[in-house]
Amino acid sequence: MNPNEKAIEVMDLSVQIKTDDGTLPIVSGISFHLKKGETLALVGESGCGKSITCLALTKLLPSNTTIYPMGSILFEGNNLLESSSEKLRSVRGREIAYVFQEPFSSLNPLHKIGDQLIESFLLHGLGSREDAEKKAIYLLERVGITDAKHRLEQYPNQFSGGMLQRVCIAMALMCDPKILIADEPTSAIDVTIQLQLIELLKELRKEHGMSVLFISHDIGLVSHIADRIAVMYAGKIVEQGSVDMVIDSPKHPYTKALISAYPSHENIGKKLVTIEGIVPSPKSYPSGCRFHTRCKDKLEICTTSIPKPTIVSDSQTVECFLYGGKESA
Numbered sequence: 451m452n453p454n455e456k457a458i459e460v461m462d463l464s465v466q467i468k469t470d471d472g473t474l475p476i477v478s479g480i481s482f483h484l485k486k487g488e489t490l491a492l493v494g495e496s497g498c499g500k501s502i503t504c505l506a507l508t509k510l511l512p513s514n515t516t517i518y519p520m521g522s523i524l525f526e527g528n529n530l531l532e533s534s535s536e537k538l539r540s541v542r543g544r545e546i547a548y549v550f551q552e553p554f555s556s557l558n559p560l561h562k563i564g565d566q567l568i569e570s571f572l573l574h575g576l577g578s579r580e581d582a583e584k585k586a587i588y589l590l591e592r593v594g595i596t597d598a599k600h601r602l603e604q605y606p607n608q609f610s611g612g613m614l615q616r617v618c619i620a621m622a623l624m625c626d627p628k629i630l631i632a633d634e635p636t637s638a639i640d641v642t643i644q645l646q647l648i649e650l651l652k653e654l655r656k657e658h659g660m661s662v663l664f665i666s667h668d669i670g671l672v673s674h675i676a677d678r679i680a681v682m683y684a685g686k687i688v689e690q691g692s693v694d695m696v697i698d699s700p701k702h703p704y705t706k707a708l709i710s711a712y713p714s715h716e717n718i719g720k721k722l723v724t725i726e727g728i729v730p731s732p733k734s735y736p737s738g739c740r741f742h743t744r745c746k747d748k749l750e751i752c753t754t755s756i757p758k759p760t761i762v763s764d765s766q767t768v769e770c771f772l773y774g775g776k777e778s779a
C-alpha cells in the first residue's frame with residue numbers, strides 16, 4: 451500500500467441546512483484527505499460541525515433540508531456529491547461504514563443482534579446467510595464478546611453500553627469497509643473502557659487495512675489513536691497536521707486553547723485554562739475569522755477578512771493571519 455495514496459479527498463466542502471431561521475452555513479469550504487491505512491481525527495467543540503461533515507461524506511443528510519452548493523468528495527475515482535442514489539447506497543456500509551456515539555441509535559431494540567449484524571452483508575450480496583453468520587461470530591469474538599454464537603440470538607437490551615459499542619464496531623466491519631467513520635464512538639462509554647475501545651480500533655485498523663476518520667471533542671483522547679489531526683471551529687478547519695506537530699507545536703490560537711484546556715497528566719496541580727465564550731451559532735457567525743471573538747491574539751484584519759490556509763511545516767497547515775493567511779497555500 452502506498453502510504454501517501456488517498457482513501458478519500460474532500461475539497462472545498464460546504465453544507466447548508468434549511469431551517470425555520472433561514473439557511474444556515476453549517477460547514478464552510480473545508481478541505482482534508484484521509485490516506486489509505488491512516489487515522490485522521492476531526493476535533494473541535496460541540497456544535498462546530500463534525501457530525502454534519504462525517505454524514506455529508508456519503509450524503510447521509512436529508513436531501514430536502516440539506517444543500518451542498520459546491521465542493522467535491524473524491525472516493526475511488528468518483529465524486530460522491532455527484533453520484534447517483536444507487537451508487538451511494540452501494541458505498542454506504544459496504545465501502546464506508548459508520549460507528550456512532552450512541553449504540554442504541556444504530557441498533558433496533560426489537561431485532562436480535564445476529565440479524566442486525568448480518569443484514570448489510572446480505573444486502574450487499576457478499577455471501578450466504580451461513581457465511582454471514584460465520585463472519586458475525588468471528589467479528590464478535592474479535593471485538594471481545596465471548597460466547598458469540600449464543601449472543602447472536604440476544605436483543606440489544608441484554609448487552610451493556612460498552613458491549614453494544616463493540617457490537618456496533620463488529621457490525622461496521624461486516625463488509626470489510628475501506629473507510630471506517632467513528633463519530634465520538636467512546637463518548638457514551640465509561641472512561642475505564644474508552645481506552646480499551648481505542649486500542650481495539652487501532653488493532654482492527656491494522657488487521658483490516660482500513661482508513662479511520664475518528665471524530666471527537668477530546669484532543670487528548672485522539673492523540674492516542676490518530677496519525678493526523680484536523681481541528682474544526684465553527685464550520686471550518688482551522689489547523690491540520692501530524693499528531694506530533696499539532697499537539698506539540700500547535701499554531702492556531704484555538705488549537706492552543708483546546709490543548710491548554712485539556713486536563714492532562716502534565717497539567718496536574720495547574721489551573722486549567724478555559725476558552726472564554728462559546729462556539730458561535732451558525733445563525734450568527736462573526737465576519738472575518740470566526741474565532742476572532744474569542745481570540746486573545748487577534749489582529750485588526752481578523753475581524754474583516756477570512757484567513758487562507760498557510761503551510762507552516764511539511765505536515766502542518768493553519769488558517770490564521772498570525773502565520774500569513776493572506777495567500778492560499
Ligand SMILES: Nc1ncnc2c1ncn2[C@@H]1O[C@H](COP(=O)(O)OP(=O)(O)OP(=O)(O)O)[C@@H](O)[C@H]1O
Pocket residue numbers: 467468469474476494495496497498499500501502503667731732
Ligand atoms: N438538522 C439541523 N437543523 C438545524 N441545525 C442543525 C441541524 N443539524 C445540526 N445543526 C447545527 O449544525 C451545527 C453543527 O452540528 P454538528 O452536530 O455537526 O456539531 P458537532 O461538532 O458534531 O457537535 P457534537 O460534538 O455536539 O455532536 C450545530 O450548530 C447544530 O446546532
